[in-house]
Amino acid sequence: MKLLFLGTGSAKCKKIPEDQIPEGARRCSSMLIDGTVQLDVPIHTYDFLEKRGINPASVTDIFLTHSHDDHFWKETLLRYAKAGGRKLNFYCNAGALSCLGLTEEEMSLINIVTVEAMQTFEAAGMTVTALPSNHIAGKEEQTLHYVFEKNGKKLFYGLDGGWLTGKEWGYLYKTAKPIDGAIFDTTCGEQPGNFRIGTHNTIPMVRLLVDAFKENGVIKENGKLISSHIGPHIHAVPAEETARILAEFGVIMAYDGFEIEI
Numbered sequence: 487m488k489l490l491f492l493g494t495g496s497a498k499c500k501k502i503p504e505d506q507i508p509e510g511a512r513r514c515s516s517m518l519i520d521g522t523v524q525l526d527v528p529i530h531t532y533d534f535l536e537k538r539g540i541n542p543a544s545v546t547d548i549f550l551t552h553s554h555d556d557h558f559w560k561e562t563l564l565r566y567a568k569a570g571g572r573k574l575n576f577y578c579n580a581g582a583l584s585c586l587g588l589t590e591e592e593m594s595l596i597n598i599v600t601v602e603a604m605q606t607f608e609a610a611g612m613t614v615t616a617l618p619s620n621h622i623a624g625k626e627e628q629t630l631h632y633v634f635e636k637n638g639k640k641l642f643y644g645l646d647g648g649w650l651t652g653k654e655w656g657y658l659y660k661t662a663k664p665i666d667g668a669i670f671d672t673t674c675g676e677q678p679g680n681f682r683i684g685t686h687n688t689i690p691m692v693r694l695l696v697d698a699f700k701e702n703g704v705i706k707e708n709g710k711l712i713s714s715h716i717g718p719h720i721h722a723v724p725a726e727e728t729a730r731i732l733a734e735f736g737v738i739m740a741y742d743g744f745e746i747e748i
């Protein structure tokens with residue numbers, strides 16, 4: 487699986503047009519798998535793809551983790567829907583739908599597939615399992631993480647969410663392992679007491695998760711560990727310092743435009 491990070495920042499990222507994004511800034515978090523499958527649909531992704539010479543019409547499937555506005559931007563979704571040549575598949579939790587502000591007419595442009603936590607299904611040439619993440623969004627919404635399996639490779643996408651829920655750890659530990667790549671929420675920096683602890687990770691939390699992944703064989707020995715959804719204003723240290731701390735325990739800090747194959 488070829489991964490391209492379209493954004494690696496947290497909710498505080500500026501929701502302004504792509505051409506006004508400051509150099510080196512992080513856009514809201516999103517990622518592309520093999521050029522066709524996108525994780526979340528924040529404001530900048532469509533223009534960012536075009537900027538990189540990728541036709542957004544090549545995106546056939548979008549998986550939503552949750553309805554927060556740094557992960558879902560209706561106007562951007564509709565641009566993908568109207569990009570032509572195919573009907574866009576859009577996967578989300580049923581409880582998220584009412585939070586997205588889509589009219590019936592807009593919904594008719596998209597093939598909407600609702601998924602529940604712990605559901606495994608076939609989509610976009612992959613076997614996909616939706617997992618219940620430890621995060622809070624809409625009133626009726628179950629926020630989701632995903633495990634994607636394709637051509638013998640497995641990827642865990644864990645944005646957003648502080649720590650793991652028991653059910654998702656159980657799935658990773660008993661069913662999914664060993665996985666080839668894991669992407670962790672790393673919103674907060676070296677701040678063990680940060681108030682976001684219930685819904686986002688600090689670096690010390692990521693360190694413990696990585697230890698557990700390694701010790702229990704959840705991640706392969708040469709598996710890729712990647713951090714994203716980074717809040718620079720919370721990390722309170724320069725990006726190079728955050729990258730150095732994460733690298734100490736084998737985690738790569740992603741950046742906008744970062745590409746990696748797992």
Ligand SMILES: [Zn+2]
Nearest residue numbers: 496497556646
């Ligand atoms: Zn977020």
Ligand SMILES: [Zn+2]
Nearest residue numbers: 552554621646
């Ligand atoms: Zn969120």
